[in-house]
Amino acid sequence: MDYNQTFAKEVYEKVDSGDEIKVCMQCGVCGATCPLRGEMKYGPRQIWSLIRAGRRDEVLNNPDIMLCTSCYTCQVRCPRGVPIMEVMHGLAHYALAQGIVPRAETAKFGKAFWEGIYDTGRVDEAVVPIKYCLQDGLVAGLKKSLGMMDIGLALMKAKRMKPKMFIPPNIFIPGVHKIKGVKQLQRMLDKAAAIDAAKEA
Ligand code: SF4
Ligand code: SF4
Missing domain, CATH: 1.10.1060.10 (Alpha-helical ferredoxin)
Known part of the structure; x- marks a missing residue:
């Protein structure tokens, strides 16, 4: 050890x-x-x-x-x-x-969550799971999303997710559903990431 x-x-x-x-x-x-x-x-x-x-x-x-x-x-x-x-x-x-991944699925979900915020300035209940499921390719993504179907249905039952959210517009039409000033947000996030990287180097 x-x-x-x-x-x-x-x-x-x-x-x-x-x-x-x-x-x-x-x-x-x-x-x-x-x-x-x-x-x-x-x-x-x-x-x-x-x-x-x-x-x-x-x-x-x-x-x-x-x-x-x-x-x-x-x-x-x-x-x-x-x-x-x-x-x-x-x-x-x-x-x-440091290139160490202590828990692979959590890291993948975190990446999807972060990319969703970076791309659109929002946290979208449909964009995040779609990005998360598709990280390992379409077939693996479909299998993973079917495995999460019970969570989706429970969210819909609790009125936390609408059926139309399963097809979020910004997945297929880039630019739709972004906040105003997303470029400024991205510049701030890039700067914060650079500061972090310098500290961890
Ligand atoms: S002092 Fe705080 S951090 Fe330390 S063991 Fe107790 S609760 Fe945990
Ligand atoms: S913040 Fe909550 S989940 Fe995280 S270590 Fe503390 S008690 Fe556990």
């Missing part, structure tokens, strides 16, 4: 809010209150311990860092005010920037 003493320093310097975990007192409130605790192998408290122990490969390849749903439950309860959610997302982002 790789053991790298400099990893904690790397996290403090290069991961968003990474230095905030220095004040963690290992109480375990975060892991105990996380609604995803049943899906996670370690949870935040143990991940901070692995960082301090220098277990770089184990942390950056761990799917837990891509399971956080940003619910903030841990963050509002942490007695030391650690921005846990930001660190979890920061670790996931940092892993991806």
Whole structure:
């Protein structure tokens, strides 16, 4: 197993809010209150311990860092005010920037979500799943979308998705459905990405 003493320093310097975990007192409130605790192998408290122990490969390849749903439950309860959610997302982002993909499907969904915002300035309930499903090609995409049919039907039943959303216009007619000033938004996002890349280099 790789053991790298400099990893904690790397996290403090290069991961968003990474230095905030220095004040963690290992109480375990975060892991105990996380609604995803049943899906996670370690949870935040143990991940901070692995960082301090220098277990770089184990942390950056761990799917837990891509399971956080940003619910903030841990963050509002942490007695030391650690921005846990930001660190979890920061670790996931940092892993991806290093070419490590801890959880492939989450990374694909994140890419589809980001591209949807970048292209149109909106989050569209139909564009995101279509982009997500088609990342592995048409046949794989059709299979994946059929597997998600129950989610689509449940969303329609709850009036969160309309049938016409299954064919969003901007998928087939580029330019339709974009916000005004999408180019300015893209310039801002490009600049933010360049700043991030420089920090992580
Ligand atoms: S709740 Fe806060 S102090 Fe407690 S283990 Fe989690 S991050 Fe550390
Ligand atoms: S913000 Fe993330 S890590 Fe914290 S409780 Fe919610 S899902 Fe778990």
